[in-house]
Amino acid sequence: MNIRAFSDLGNQALLRRLAEEVAHNCESTATLIALIAEVDERRLFLPAGYPSMLAYCMRELHLSRAAALKRIDAGRAARQFEGILGAVADGRLHLSAVLLLAPRLTRENADELLAAATHKTREEVEQLIAARFPRPDLPTRLEAITPPLTLGSEPGATNVQEQSKSVAPGRLDSAAPRTKLAPFSADSYAVQVTIGRGTHDVLCYVQALLGHAVPSRDLAEVLDRALKALAAQLEKQKFCATRRPRRGLGRTSANPRHIPASVKCAVWQRDGGQCGFVGETGNRCPARTGLEFDHVDPVARGGEATVENVRLRCRAHNQYEAECVFGAGFMSEKRAEARARAKARKQAKMRAAAEETQMQGAAAEARARDAAPDRSPAPANDAASRWRPTWRAVAPISGCRNRHAISAACT
Numbered sequence: 001m002n003i004r005a006f007s008d009l010g011n012q013a014l015l016r017r018l019a020e021e022v023a024h025n026c027e028s029t030a031t032l033i034a035l036i037a038e039v040d041e042r043r044l045f046l047p048a049g050y051p052s053m054l055a056y057c058m059r060e061l062h063l064s065r066a067a068a069l070k071r072i073d074a075g076r077a078a079r080q081f082e083g084i085l086g087a088v089a090d091g092r093l094h095l096s097a098v099l100l101l102a103p104r105l106t107r108e109n110a111d112e113l114l115a116a117a118t119h120k121t122r123e124e125v126e127q128l129i130a131a132r133f134p135r136p137d138l139p140t141r142l143e144a145i146t147p148p149l150t151l152g153s154e155p156g157a158t159n160v161q162e163q164s165k166s167v168a169p170g171r172l173d174s175a176a177p178r179t180k181l182a183p184f185s186a187d188s189y190a191v192q193v194t195i196g197r198g199t200h201d202v203l204c205y206v207q208a209l210l211g212h213a214v215p216s217r218d219l220a221e222v223l224d225r226a227l228k229a230l231a232a233q234l235e236k237q238k239f240c241a242t243r244r245p246r247r248g249l250g251r252t253s254a255n256p257r258h259i260p261a262s263v264k265c266a267v268w269q270r271d272g273g274q275c276g277f278v279g280e281t282g283n284r285c286p287a288r289t290g291l292e293f294d295h296v297d298p299v300a301r302g303g304e305a306t307v308e309n310v311r312l313r314c315r316a317h318n319q320y321e322a323e324c325v326f327g328a329g330f331m332s333e334k335r336a337e338a339r340a341r342a343k344a345r346k347q348a349k350m351r352a353a354a355e356e357t358q359m360q361g362a363a364a365e366a367r368a369r370d371a372a373p374d375r376s377p378a379p380a381n382d383a384a385s386r387w388r389p390t391w392r393a394v395a396p397i398s399g400c401r402n403r404h405a406i407s408a409a410c411t
């Protein structure tokens, strides 16, 4: 197979070929699951010299552990519920969905549940399961966590396995995920997160400030209020969103690319904070992050910053539409120029910072020399000592309390 085997295909033909291949792959996956399930059922891995189907798949078929486990579990579920294999073969269910649904399937609900999960993403299937099989809320907890031991931190610690055994039950070990957000029911999610001491202190302070409004100090309530306040603040920063747009917010500017705040606010509300690009098949881009305000009629062609002429686009679609108007080559040149300008600005900033550090170091050195009595050692005769560095000054880097610049000089 050559990586450029399809480079001669036109765009539509390429997309059609890809869709055909995906359909073929779905059928192959279903066939593979059925074959694995049959070998598993007959326990043919035993006469072949393997203790389990997993070992057979990994050692004999050279599948990865994860790929093997998924297919074995899917095969065992498919033997119980016939609808699974057909859904995988048709591309209606992916393997992750099958594995999420399998523990919940019964003779009574299998057909309906498999149909409800058709063409859903993993996250959507998780939400579907949470809505159908809600779990009780987790108890709210806020507790200190003892950090996991590190290599060599205790006398006698010899290897990682021994250390992991020494971590007491209930503590998080180093392999535990730092964050987790999972749907628990149609209207509730469980959140697990590790926060630093500073965040903890701010949280306690906010709980105290909310003393009358939230007397229970309930974390879920505090989190809800904090996130809503943050969302409003970010909307204001990013999109100039406000409940009551004031006249005069859209101050005039000589820059034709300037978009008044009132226009940004109206466009953001009209487009619902989502990229407005709609594909040829009617699919609207789901992007809600990294959005940009894009002129429908480009500024270069006289387009103005009005609500009608401005729209929300994700960066990828903003660039794509610009390429459609001005050509890919032209936009590539413009992007290269912008990158060069950004690089030059960054280098100039780094040079200025280095010069400032140097000047601070020299000033500190001069102060230290003036204040301290002369304790310099007598000059040595050997060549090595002449090149030994002497620490002259330790000066803080401007604006950062925990970092210090150390200047050294050779005598």
Ligand SMILES: [Zn+2]
Binding pocket: 275, 276, 277, 285, 286, 287, 313, 314, 315, 316, 317
């Ligand atoms: Zn988009």
